[in-house]
Amino acid sequence: MQQLWLIPCLPLLGFVLLVLGHGRLSRSLVRLVGVGSVALAALATMWVAQDYYAAVTAQAYQVLLWPWLSVAGLEVGFGLYLDGLSLSMLFVITGVGTLIHWYASGYMWQDADYQRFFAYMNLFVAAMLMLVLADNLVLLFLGWEGVGLCSFLLIGFWYQDPANGYAARKAFVVTRVGDTAFAIGLFLLYRELGTLDLPTIMRLAPEQFVMGANQPTLIAALLLAGALGKSAQLPLHTWLPDAMAGPTPVSALIHAATMVTAGVYLIARNHAVFLQAPDVLFAVALIGLATILLSGFTALNQTDIKRILAYSTMSQIGYMFFALGVGAWSESIFHLMTHAVFKALLFMTAGSIILALHHEQDIRAMGGLRRQLPVPFWCFLIGSACLVALPPSSGFFSKEAILNASWQLPVYGPWLWAGGVLGAFVTAIYTFRLFFMVFFGAQKGQTEEPKGWQFHPPLIILAALSLVAGWFVLPAGSVLPASPAGHPPIWTVAVAVGLPLFGIGIAYQVYVRHQWQWLRLDPWQGLRQFLRAGWGFDWAYKQLLLTPFMGLARVNRNDLIDGLPKFVVLISRWLHGLFSRLQNGQLRFYIATLAGAAIVVLALALKVL
Amino acid sequence: MDSQYIDHAMILAGLLFCLGLVGVMVRRNLLFMMISIEVMLNAAGLAFIAAGSAWGQPEGQIMFLAVITLGAAEVAVGLGLTLLLFRHHNNVNVDHLNLLRG
Numbered sequence: 001m002q003q004l005w006l007i008p009c010l011p012l013l014g015f016v017l018l019v020l021g022h023g024r025l026s027r028s029l030v031r032l033v034g035v036g037s038v039a040l041a042a043l044a045t046m047w048v049a050q051d052y053y054a055a056v057t058a059q060a061y062q063v064l065l066w067p068w069l070s071v072a073g074l075e076v077g078f079g080l081y082l083d084g085l086s087l088s089m090l091f092v093i094t095g096v097g098t099l100i101h102w103y104a105s106g107y108m109w110q111d112a113d114y115q116r117f118f119a120y121m122n123l124f125v126a127a128m129l130m131l132v133l134a135d136n137l138v139l140l141f142l143g144w145e146g147v148g149l150c151s152f153l154l155i156g157f158w159y160q161d162p163a164n165g166y167a168a169r170k171a172f173v174v175t176r177v178g179d180t181a182f183a184i185g186l187f188l189l190y191r192e193l194g195t196l197d198l199p200t201i202m203r204l205a206p207e208q209f210v211m212g213a214n215q216p217t218l219i220a221a222l223l224l225a226g227a228l229g230k231s232a233q234l235p236l237h238t239w240l241p242d243a244m245a246g247p248t249p250v251s252a253l254i255h256a257a258t259m260v261t262a263g264v265y266l267i268a269r270n271h272a273v274f275l276q277a278p279d280v281l282f283a284v285a286l287i288g289l290a291t292i293l294l295s296g297f298t299a300l301n302q303t304d305i306k307r308i309l310a311y312s313t314m315s316q317i318g319y320m321f322f323a324l325g326v327g328a329w330s331e332s333i334f335h336l337m338t339h340a341v342f343k344a345l346l347f348m349t350a351g352s353i354i355l356a357l358h359h360e361q362d363i364r365a366m367g368g369l370r371r372q373l374p375v376p377f378w379c380f381l382i383g384s385a386c387l388v389a390l391p392p393s394s395g396f397f398s399k400e401a402i403l404n405a406s407w408q409l410p411v412y413g414p415w416l417w418a419g420g421v422l423g424a425f426v427t428a429i430y431t432f433r434l435f436f437m438v439f440f441g442a443q444k445g446q447t448e449e450p451k452g453w454q455f456h457p458p459l460i461i462l463a464a465l466s467l468v469a470g471w472f473v474l475p476a477g478s479v480l481p482a483s484p485a486g487h488p489p490i491w492t493v494a495v496a497v498g499l500p501l502f503g504i505g506i507a508y509q510v511y512v513r514h515q516w517q518w519l520r521l522d523p524w525q526g527l528r529q530f531l532r533a534g535w536g537f538d539w540a541y542k543q544l545l546l547t548p549f550m551g552l553a554r555v556n557r558n559d560l561i562d563g564l565p566k567f568v569v570l571i572s573r574w575l576h577g578l579f580s581r582l583q584n585g586q587l588r589f590y591i592a593t594l595a596g597a598a599i600v601v602l603a604l605a606l607k608v609l
Numbered sequence: 610m611d612s613q614y615i616d617h618a619m620i621l622a623g624l625l626f627c628l629g630l631v632g633v634m635v636r637r638n639l640l641f642m643m644i645s646i647e648v649m650l651n652a653a654g655l656a657f658i659a660a661g662s663a664w665g666q667p668e669g670q671i672m673f674l675a676v677i678t679l680g681a682a683e684v685a686v687g688l689g690l691t692l693l694l695f696r697h698h699n700n701v702n703v704d705h706l707n708l709l710r711g
Contacts, residue, residue: 583709583710584707584710585706585707585708585709585710586704586707586710587703587704587706588633588634588635588636588637588703588704591633591634592634595630595634
């Protein structure tokens, strides 16, 4: 496991090479460095994993590379920490990351800024690996901000269009709200426990904190706020749909598979703190559930293929939060992994469709693509089946485990379960609405499918992984608290499987056979508009925050605080004008003032005045 | 000289000095201004002489010699400047010399 440092360093090296060699490397060399660095990191992960499993007792491995900060008792180092949880994340980041880089090397081939793209992507992977391997919260925060920066850079990758720049700034500012809370949470944690070292926190938190007391609740709530911003959960979710302005591989890697799940990782990593704050944990479940339902109903009314997938990402991360909240810790990480695989598959397939249709993203302009794009058709079908959690796809295993755990929560369990199942039902409708609108019906427009070794193999590998990922056993279970034992009644499983199937049936009736059109709610355009606009969150934030802020800015355009220095300037300018009038070039005036002044001085000297 | 006359001499010197000062202030012609300055200088010289005579001290006359020297130097420079002024402006009006105003 001594090779652990290699894993984040390889993509970082790739980034450095790509930045220093800007404009000097050929396209194929850029491809080799950009994809190769991540692929090598994946190989290094395999190597480390082999050592990890070979050890008789799977122990956590901690190594200090070099000290970083040493201030007044606070010792922070560049230290790496490997346990089952971070190893699971490593598999996801390097494995899915390699496939997405592979795909992106073809997807972005025509782009003028090929090298810049791969430099940012490699930096992102390095920062994300730093985030999951950090052995203290400060280093984790470094990776956390690093991925935020790369997200900003890649959303605004095509910066010539001001709308993309706006989307990038929005993502940056909204996540910054959560990050500020996260930073305050770190300060509080340090004040309470005197350390930011993760293994020490895990050990100290149950001893030092009283269950449900104020300090752990406040700290957990602040950490949760950071996680909400990064993972696009209510109420800091508004940036994710707009983040789809970035290139599609970016959406697949950052805004579906890895970065947006960092919030889930943060909560799972700090589970010892969250376990001491049951109220916050319950809030996590409620926020997750609210996000599932809100984004599900929004996705029903979207027309942009990538925005539908973005809302489905929010809703699936909602399931992960939901799972964390109900105590199904390892199921949440399990769902994180399966979701990373199948959502990357869905996004990359969507990318192929978009390329095939000459950058058309509106699903109303698509249709009948089943015969023209057979490989994307099958890949999308597999991805959709996972998203809807049809057995025996990977999504089925993870989502069923989450729903089963939620049933067993005392008192509110069945209600939470019902909400989760309703979410699954809505997921089925919007997923297959998308699927049927894109692949069935009348054919519209000409297609030109991107083929070749950069397009089909990653899709097929991911599709195969999506099917079988449910059978993997993640090493995260050894780190996280045990999930609720026992089984809910068998009818709950039947409902949880049957309701999504019913949802698919509805989608089939409405969008393929064109029956049951009243379900489209055409007479209530206002309601549909409201749902399409994401329940008016953007509007509300604009009214509540942006408009007053802009008003204040307009009032303060002349900078009220600057008034005092400006007043001093004004006074001295006035005095200057006054005195300069004395120097009028009139010799006789000078003599007269000289004489007058002499008289005054004489009078003063003689004490006459 | 009796010390009782010093008051008269001082009043005369003061009057002369004020006359010269007023002349400097109200005259525009540089030549007349210089004459007025001479009057002021001599008023000061008269004050020195009177004071020296009143107290029987020789310094008063020495100071008067210094004042005469000063006046001669001032006239030498001043007349040169006046000559130059006349060549540039074709008159000797000091109010035309106002280029250095603020």
